[in-house]
Amino acid sequence: MKSRVKPEVKAQKVILLAHEHLYGGGTKQTFLLAEALVAKGVQTVLISNAEKTWLGQTIAQNGLPVKTYYSPLIDRAIRPWQELQVLFFIIKVFLKEKPDVVLASGVKLIGLSGVASWLCRVPGRFAIIRGEGAPPGSRTLKMIYLMHRGLALLGVRYITVSEYIRRQMMNGGICRPDRIHTIHDGIPxxxxxxxxxxxxxxxxxxxxxxxxxxxxxxxxxxxxxxxxxxxxxxxxxxxxxxxxxxxxxxxxxxxxxxxxxxxxxxxxxxxxxxxxxxxxxxxxxxxxxxxxxxxxxxxxxxxxxxxxxxxxxxxxxxxxxxxxxxxxxxxxxxxxxxxxxxxxxxxxxxxxxxxxxxxxxxxxxxxxxxxxFDASQKLQALASYLLGSNSS
Structure with missing residues (x-):
């Protein structure tokens, strides 16, 4: 099947990192962003576990020209030895593809890609936060914020899908105000x-x-x-x-x-x-x-x-x-x-x-x-922000 997306102009290379456990809004947003980037002529790469899930299947069915790297080791569970393997897998892809911009979603992939992009000196290092990842005030959320503070020191910039999350992260002292930006999700x-x-x-x-x-x-x-x-x-x-x-x-x-x-x-x-x-x-x-x-x-x-x-x-x-x-x-x-x-x-x-x-x-x-909340507007804003801010 031919892709419904036709590139406008050639641009730089972006790697998206996304984990799909169960189909959800974040999964759909990853696909829509990949479409928007391809439409801008951006070389788009996906690192995921989603080869046999909705995301991987939809990319294949639509003929979207996205280069994919899949690993079954990418999942939600935290296992130190497995995470080390995933980190090396991500570093290997980064060194091979030499991206200009990296955007990760999901707590674990944000952490791993933040370290990998710093080690590989990727110019644009981004994380998108679609939910805080744990209930407000919980011990888990405090640990997540601690991780984010460390990643911010490594040059990771943050994109949140609500002003509420942005305010909470700012109150948590994650990073400078100019390093965190809100772009709401959109739908078709x-x-x-x-x-x-x-x-x-x-x-x-x-x-x-x-x-x-x-x-x-x-x-x-x-x-x-x-x-x-x-x-x-x-x-x-x-x-x-x-x-x-x-x-x-x-x-x-x-x-x-x-x-x-x-x-x-x-x-x-x-x-x-x-x-x-x-x-x-x-x-x-x-x-x-x-x-x-x-x-x-x-x-x-x-x-x-x-x-x-x-x-x-x-x-x-x-x-x-x-x-x-x-x-x-x-x-x-x-x-x-x-x-x-x-x-x-x-x-x-x-x-x-x-x-x-x-x-x-x-x-x-x-x-x-x-x-x-129109997807075409929001995804254009997100793509433009990534491509226009690709330096740490």
């Missing part, structure tokens, strides 16, 4: 603008069983503890008790699935709260939903919220981290305090009982995403 708006198609029974539980007029609520994301799907199940249990036409679906995959299956079983509503697993065609997913929720402990610039807004599906989210930079509660969505399932239930109840309540909100959501 047009893909989600027309959500006419519905899910089939193969990809969504109870699609055939849902009666006409059913109100469908979804939560999209990786099934991991920090996403707080347990709050979503509490919300759905309360709503199912009140409204016989309400259905809920968890959309995503991850290690927390067995625990969440037990919670659904305990709710007593296994016929109305289900798990769709991983769904590749997200515009089609939003085409089947009337409302979405994102309960989470910490977040940067969540793609699921932006996608829901672009599709005109009202969204409610926990007011944590940078969420307030996306949602203005009562205008283009709803924000609730972290863990306030009762407050969330009251808001969703109001939506269910008054369908017209969200009509203007849906349009406001579409408008704000189009103005502020």
């Amino acid at each position: 708006i047009a893909e989600f603008a027309n959500r006419s198609a519905s899910l089939t029974s193969d990809t969504a539980p109870f699609a055939e069983a849902r009666p006409p007029g059913a109100f469908k609520i979804g939560m999209v994301g990786r099934l991991v503890p920090g996403k707080r799907y347990d709050y979503f199940i509490q919300l759905m249990t309360a709503l199912c008790r009140e409204f016989p036409h309400v259905y809920g679906v968890l959309i995503g995959e991850g290690p927390d699935r067995p625990h969440l299956e037990r919670l659904i079983q305990a709710s007593g509503f296994t016929d109305r709260i289900g798990m769709a697993g991983y769904c590749a065609d997200m515009p089609k997913v939003y085409g089947d939903l009337d409302f979405t929720v994102l309960f989470t402990d910490y977040e940067g610039c969540p793609n699921s919220v932006l996608e829901s807004m672009a599709a005109g599906v009202p969204v409610l989210a926990s007011d944590v981290c940078g969420m307030g930079e996306i949602l203005e509660s009562g205008c283009n969505g709803f924000l609730v305090k972290h863990g306030d399932v009762e407050g969330a239930t009251a808001l969703v109840r109001k939506v269910i009982e008054n369908p017209a309540y969200c009509q203007s909100m849906s349009q406001n959501a579409r408008d704000s995403v189009s103005r502020h």
